[in-house]
Every structure is written in structure tokens, then in C-alpha cells.
Amino acid sequence: MKDNEGVRVGVPEMFGSLVFGDDEMKKRLPEEVYQRLKRTMAGHSLDPAIADAVAAAMKDWAIEKGATHFTHWFQPMTGITAEKHDSFIHPVDGGHVIMEFKGKELVKGESDASSFPNGGLRSTFEARGYTAWDPSAYAFLKDNTLCIPTVFYAYGGEVLDKKTPLLRSMEAINKQTLRILKLFGNEDVQRVMVTVGAEQEYFLISRKKYYQRQDLVICGRTLFGARPPKGQEMEDHYFGTIKPRVKEFMADLDEELWKLGIPAKTEHNEVAPAQHELAPVFGDCNNSLDDNQLTMEIMKKVARRHELACLLHEKPFEGINGSGKHNNWSLSTDTGINLLEPGDSPSENAQFLLILCAVIQAVDDYQDLLRASVASASNDHRLGGNEAPTATLSMFLGEELTEILETIEAGEDYEQKDRKLMKVGVHILPRFPQDTTDRNRTSPFAFTGNKFEFRMPGSGSSISDPDVMINTIVAESLCQYADELEKAVSEGKDFHTELEALIRRVIKAHKRIIFNGNNYSEEWKAEAERRGLPCLRTTVDALPAYLAEKNVEVFTKHHIFTKSELESRFEISMETYCKTINLEALTMIDMAYKEILPAVSAYVKDLTEIAMRQQSLGMMVCDGADGLDGADVDSGESGCAKSFGSFEASLAAELTRLQARTYKALRKLEEVTAKAHALSNITEKGAACRDEVLPAMAALRKEADAMERLTAEKYWPYPTYTKLLFYV
Ligand code: ADP
Numbered sequence: 001m002k003d004n005e006g007v008r009v010g011v012p013e014m015f016g017s018l019v020f021g022d023d024e025m026k027k028r029l030p031e032e033v034y035q036r037l038k039r040t041m042a043g044h045s046l047d048p049a050i051a052d053a054v055a056a057a058m059k060d061w062a063i064e065k066g067a068t069h070f071t072h073w074f075q076p077m078t079g080i081t082a083e084k085h086d087s088f089i090h091p092v093d094g095g096h097v098i099m100e101f102k103g104k105e106l107v108k109g110e111s112d113a114s115s116f117p118n119g120g121l122r123s124t125f126e127a128r129g130y131t132a133w134d135p136s137a138y139a140f141l142k143d144n145t146l147c148i149p150t151v152f153y154a155y156g157g158e159v160l161d162k163k164t165p166l167l168r169s170m171e172a173i174n175k176q177t178l179r180i181l182k183l184f185g186n187e188d189v190q191r192v193m194v195t196v197g198a199e200q201e202y203f204l205i206s207r208k209k210y211y212q213r214q215d216l217v218i219c220g221r222t223l224f225g226a227r228p229p230k231g232q233e234m235e236d237h238y239f240g241t242i243k244p245r246v247k248e249f250m251a252d253l254d255e256e257l258w259k260l261g262i263p264a265k266t267e268h269n270e271v272a273p274a275q276h277e278l279a280p281v282f283g284d285c286n287n288s289l290d291d292n293q294l295t296m297e298i299m300k301k302v303a304r305r306h307e308l309a310c311l312l313h314e315k316p317f318e319g320i321n322g323s324g325k326h327n328n329w330s331l332s333t334d335t336g337i338n339l340l341e342p343g344d345s346p347s348e349n350a351q352f353l354l355i356l357c358a359v360i361q362a363v364d365d366y367q368d369l370l371r372a373s374v375a376s377a378s379n380d381h382r383l384g385g386n387e388a389p390t391a392t393l394s395m396f397l398g399e400e401l402t403e404i405l406e407t408i409e410a411g412e413d414y415e416q417k418d419r420k421l422m423k424v425g426v427h428i429l430p431r432f433p434q435d436t437t438d439r440n441r442t443s444p445f446a447f448t449g450n451k452f453e454f455r456m457p458g459s460g461s462s463i464s465d466p467d468v469m470i471n472t473i474v475a476e477s478l479c480q481y482a483d484e485l486e487k488a489v490s491e492g493k494d495f496h497t498e499l500e501a502l503i504r505r506v507i508k509a510h511k512r513i514i515f516n517g518n519n520y521s522e523e524w525k526a527e528a529e530r531r532g533l534p535c536l537r538t539t540v541d542a543l544p545a546y547l548a549e550k551n552v553e554v555f556t557k558h559h560i561f562t563k564s565e566l567e568s569r570f571e572i573s574m575e576t577y578c579k580t581i582n583l584e585a586l587t588m589i590d591m592a593y594k595e596i597l598p599a600v601s602a603y604v605k606d607l608t609e610i611a612m613r614q615q616s617l618g619m620m621v622c623d624g625a626d627g628l629d630g631a632d633v634d635s636g637e638s639g640c641a642k643s644f645g646s647f648e649a650s651l652a653a654e655l656t657r658l659q660a661r662t663y664k665a666l667r668k669l670e671e672v673t674a675k676a677h678a679l680s681n682i683t684e685k686g687a688a689c690r691d692e693v694l695p696a697m698a699a700l701r702k703e704a705d706a707m708e709r710l711t712a713e714k715y716w717p718y719p720t721y722t723k724l725l726f727y728v
């Protein structure tokens with residue numbers, strides 16, 4: 001590994017070298033400013049007096065590293081990041097410039113909010129939006145630009161980004177968890193952090209082949225493509241040997257990520273051919289969000305350098321696994337305790353059980369919100385397929401923990417080796433080793449020893465939405481428990497008796513959400529229905545959750561979103577869904593008219609030409625022309641010595657028939673796409689996309705894929721699945 005001057009450096013020296021982190025702050029800031037900045041980072045309000053000093057130190061550091069520009073780096077509701085670069089130059093007398101960066105430039109920026117999705121939050125006469133420094137995340141260098149993590153909001157203060165609600169939800173869960181910890185006598189804890197580790201799945205394919213497919217370039221997924229002879233059925237890719245070219249990509253990627261202080265840790269091949277995964281070491285939720293956004297961006301950039309294309313779409317190829325982003329989530333104190341780790345004392349265990357209950361209740365009460373948080377046109381292709389969690393929420397706890405909960409609920413003995421009675425606050429829980437809890441890979445929300453793993457999020461989406469939901473809804477359960485227990489204690493009741501009763505009540509009320517079996521099975525579908533767990537199959541079914549009264553209530557109560565902010569999020573998500581499907585439909589139409597039908601015509605022309613020549617030479621009888629089945633091979637009945645039905649004639653006839661069907665499906669798709677696009681009500685439009693456009697797309701694809709199967713490769717305008725997946 002080499003630094004900028006080409007000198008060899010070790011990974012520890014390189015790690016975080018492009019981040020204005022704690023070391024640099026300490027080194028470059030006056031002690032008092034440093035202390036005040038640390039306080040701000042720990043959640044206290046920003047002290048404006050320190051901004052100039054921090055800005056100057058950041059600028060000096062950045063310039064030493066070769067930077068010329070700065071940008072407020074933010075996360076609008078497009079789900080990707082945005083930046084607008086300004087140089088540091090400042091003209092002075094005599095035609096000279098100096099490099100300058102003022103506190104006010106660090107703290108606040110202005111941007112045109114009308115160019116970003118806002119879901120009706122912006123009135124046309126006031127389109128201004130602002131970015132404000134988020135001191136809790138470190139500034140970093142990217143492409144010679146100092147990037148300052150910021151939040152983004154409208155003139156009237158409404159949030160327009162994915163970061164602000166996350167910060168608010170982290171505050172909400174901190175507040176409620178501290179109340180609970182206090183009840184258990186943990187006076188030394190000052191702050192509770194959400195920890196998140198996001199496992200990122202992706203595909204790598206040849207860049208040259210990628211550019212040959214309009215669907216991949218424009219929509220990120222293949223809209224046509226016949227199934228290859230070999231898919232993933234041999235199960236030879238998962239954890240398989242990594243190809244040298246991919247290995248080089250991963251090494252390069254690691255280096256880029258490490259320089260940015262992103263702790264990339266595990267890399268391996270995934271289930272599908274050409275599919276891979278990267279998992280970082282977990283960190284605090286806000287940093288993990290930034291890190292994951294950067295990771296996705298850098299994956300694409302590094303892939304380009306290696307003549308590869310990195311696909312982050314949830315379902316780039318039909319018939320083989322899609323990509324997800326497992327969101328590992330836990331709570332941790334500033335004293336270093338993971339609150340989802342069963343403790344060493346009865347009191348710690350009681351606390352663990354209560355927090356566990358809070359998550360169980362939250363997932364049960366707000367299944368619809370969790371489902372909505374991962375809803376997108378692309379993720380709809382994945383959820384419910386036999387590869388990803390179903391569209392129904394449930395939780396996996398493992399046999400051991402479930403048994404313990406059942407015993408508590410029943411107030412019975414828990415027979416396990418030396419453990420006779422399981423009583424909250426009296427007994428020590430067994431540790432739940434990863435390998436006994438992590439067996440079930442089909443569950444959407446699994447307890448994996450000391451954290452929960454939410455497996456529904458899509459590979460290309462921001463983890464902000466799901467984490468905002470989890471933080472908020474768990475904060476709500478904890479708030480209810482704290483209200484109840486604080487009251488009981490103040491009335492002089494026995495804490496442990498009340499606690500045990502509460503835990504028992506929660507288990508009884510919410511155990512329907514626990515399911516340890518195979519979530520992909522047909523039995524589970526029936527069982528889930530029996531338990532009354534909703535199956536929100538598509539985005540259009542899922543998004544109204546943003547507007548449900550109970551959900552508006554929980555968000556406003558914890559100051560995460562106002563009602564109008566929720567309405568705007570609903571609109572933006574539904575609009576994005578419609579736009580995505582519209583774009584896909586138009587791309588299909590374009591590909592079919594401009595490339596697929598002409599390509600097949602060219603093949604048919606050549607086939608028929610051959611057939612005609614064969615005929616003019618008297619090589620054949622014409623009875624082959626009515627299709628493959630009608631081919632009358634070697635019948636000899638025509639009286640011609642060498643009579644046979646030529647495959648050219650038969651195939652040309654078959655393809656011509658398929659072309660006619662394709663054309664019909666194409667006209668139908670045009671019609672329904674235009675009809676859906678003309679609708680002004682966003683919910684109706686979404687429904688039309690789902691019920692009419694998507695089926696019409698599927699119908700067109702079916703005919704086109706049938707033609708692909710019969711067309712010689714040199715005529716087909718696109719690389720086949722086999723070429724895309726196996727020739728990396
Ligand atoms: P897998 O789920 O494939 O078995 P690993 O066990 O390697 O994957 O890790 C999953 C992810 O969970 C990693 O990113 C890891 O850092 C993260 N993780 C581990 N402990 C916690 C925690 N307490 N909070 C949040 N994330 C965690």
C-alpha cells in the first residue's frame with residue numbers, strides 16, 4: 001500500500017488518513033475549542049463561537065492533503081448523496097487569491113430545494129433549502145474536496161433529507177433507554193448509542209458488457225434476458241474462491257474505504273454467480289449511514305477502474321438471487337455495554353429481557369412501518385421470492401430464548417441442565433452463542449446472539465429509513481415501560497414484581513410475531529395469516545403505513561416527523577415507485593422497437609433467404625414453413641428424392657409468430673404505460689403501475705425471452721445472462 005507520495009505505508013497508518021478525525025482535531029485545535037467541539041459531537045447544541053476555529057483547522061488540513069474545494073455533503077430523499085463544490089479561493093488585492101474557509105461556510109449552506117424531491121413541502125415562491133453542519137459526523141476528503149456531512153431542510157424548517165430524522169430517532173431512543181437504565185440503577189451511563197453494521201451485497205459484471213445493455217445502464221437491472229442453462233443451482237459460488245479480477249477489485253476497494261476510515265472487514269462471494277458481499281465492523285448508527293452511502297459510491301467508482309460495473313440494484317437478474325443489505329442493530333452504552341447481550345448478573349438479565357421485549361413489541365406493533373421503510377419498486381422483486389425474507393414481518397429468537405420467554409410467560413420451570421426456575425431478576429440467562437441463534441437465514445428480523453439483524457432492506461437503498469423506524473418504535477415501547485415502572489416505583493410498589501408482570505404481559509400480547517421456522521415455506525404463509533400478520537406484498541400496499549393514525553402519532557410524539565413531513569415522504573416514495581416503473585416500461589419499449597424486433601427480423605431475413613435458395617435448388621418441400629412441429633423431415637412423400645423440411649424455414653416461421661406476439665404485447669405495454677402516466681392521483685397511479693404496467697412488462701418480456709432462446713447469438717443485440725454472469 002502506498003501513500004500519495006508513493007511511500008509504502010501500513011494499514012494502521014493509512015486507516016482514516018482522509019478523515020478529519022479525533023487525532024487531527026486534537027492536534028490542530030486549541031484545547032478549549034477541541035473540548036467544546038467534543039461536547040457538541042456528544043449531542044450538545046452547537047457552540048457558534050468555535051466554528052471559525054474549526055473551519056480554519058479543517059481547511060489547513062484539507063489543503064495539506066491536496067484539496068482545493070469544499071462541499072456540504074448531504075443525503076436528500078433520492079436515497080443517494082448530493083454535493084455542490086465550492087473552491088476555497090478568495091480574491092484579494094492585486095489579482096491574487098488566498099485560500100479561505102469561514103465558520104459560517106462550515107455551519108450553513110444554501111441549496112435549491114426545488115431540484116430535490118420534497119413531496120409538496122416547498123411552496124413555489126420559496127424554493128430555498130439549507131444545509132447545516134452535522135458535527136457528530138467527521139468531515140472527510142474525497143476527490144480533492146473537503147466533504148462536510150450536513151443535514152438538509154426547507155426554508156420553513158421541514159426536513160428534506162434522510163439524515164435529520166435518523167439523528168432525531170437516535171436522540172429519542174437515547175432518552176427512553178436512559179430512563180430504563182436508571183430504573184435498573186445504572187446511574188453512570190450518560191448516553192445510549194445505536195450501533196449498526198450494514199452488510200452490503202452487490203454484483204460485479206464486465207463493464208464492456210454492461211454498456212451493451214440499455215436496461216442495465218438506464219434502469220440498473222435487466223428487463224429482458226432468457227434464463228441461462230446454468231444459474232445458481234450448483235451452489236458453487238457461495239463462499240467460493242474469489243476470481244483474481246474480483247480479488248483485485250476488493251483489495252483496491254478496501255484501501256479506498258480504509259483511507260476514509262470505513263472499517264471494511266469481511267468480503268466473500270454470495271449465493272448467485274457474480275454476486276459478492278462486503279461487511280464492515282459495526283459503528284454508531286449515524287456514521288454507519290454515512291459509511292454505507294460512501295461505500296456504495298466507492299464500489300461503483302472502483303469497479304469502473306477495473307473495467308467492471310458494480311450493480312447495487314435489488315434484482316438485476318431474473319431467476320437468480322437478488323441483493324439485500326442486512327441491517328445489524330443493537331444498543332450500546334457510553335460505558336461500553338451492549339444492551340442486547342445477556343449479562344452476568346440477574347439484574348443485567350432482567351434489563352436485557354426488558355429491552356428484548358421492547359424490540360418484540362415494537363416489531364409487532366409497527367410491522368407495517370418496517371415494511372414501508374424498505375418498500376421500493378426494485379425491492380418488491382426481491383421480498384417474497386424464495387431467496388429473501390417474505391413481505392410478512394416476523395422475528396426469529398432461536399429455540400433457547402423462545403423457550404425462556406415461554407417459561408416466563410407461563411411462570412413455569414425452565415428445565416435446562418442446572419436451571420430449574422426462570423424468574424426475571426433472579427436468574428442468570430445462558431449466553432446465546434452466534435452459531436445456535438444464527439441458523440435461520442429465512443427470517444426477516446432475527447436475533448443473532450447480541451444484536452438484531454433486519455434482512456429486508458434492499459441493497460441499493462439508504463439504511464436511514466429502516467433505522468429511523470427501528471429506533472423510533474423501540475423508543476416508543478421503552479417509553480411505555482418507563483412510564484409504567486416509574487409510576488409503580490413512585491407509588492412504592494416492588495420494582496421486580498412489577499417488572500416481571502410487565503414482561504409476562506408483553507410476551508403474551510406479542511408472541512405472535514415470533515416464528516423460528518422456515519419463513520419460505522407454504523405452511524408459514526398460512527400460519528402468518530392465521531396469526532393475523534399482514535402481508536404487504538408491494539410498495540403500493542406498504543406505503544400508506546406512513547399515513548396511518550397510530551404511526552403519525554408515534555412519529556410526532558417522539559419528534560421525528562411532523563404529519564406534513566410524513567405526507568411528503570409518502571408522496572415521494574410513491575412518486576419514485578411510479579417513476580421507476582414508467583422508466584422501465586419506456587426502456588423496454590425502446591429496446592423492443594429499436595433493437596430486439598429489428599435484430600430478430602435480420603435473423604428471419606437470413607433464414608428465409610437460405611430457405612428460398614434451398615427451395616429454388618429443389619432441395620426441399622415447403623411443408624416445413626408452418627412451424628417447428630409441422631416440419632416434415634425426410635417424408636419423401638413429395639416425390640422429390642431429397643425432400644426435407646429445412647430448419648431455416650421452420651425457425652423463421654416460429655420467430656415470425658413470436659415477433660407478432662411481441663409486437664402485440666409491446667402495443668399493449670405502450671397503451672397501459674401512457675394510461676398510467678396520465679393519472680394525476682398518485683395512489684391511483686401507483687396501483688395502475690402495479691396492476692397494469694408491471695404485468696404488461698412481464699408479458700412482453702416473456703415473448704422477447706422466447707425469441708432470445710431461438711435467435712443465433714450473433715444477431716441478438718445484448719449479451720446473454722451466461723455472458724454477463726460467468727464471463728467476469
Ligand atoms: P453474518 O450475518 O453474515 O453472519 P457477521 O456475523 O460477520 O455476518 O456480521 C454481521 C454484521 O453485524 C457485521 O457488520 C458486524 O460488525 C455487525 N455487528 C456485530 N455486532 C454488532 C452490534 N452489537 N451492533 C450492530 N452491529 C453489529
Ligand code: MG
Nearest residue numbers: 199326328453
Ligand atoms: Mg448477516
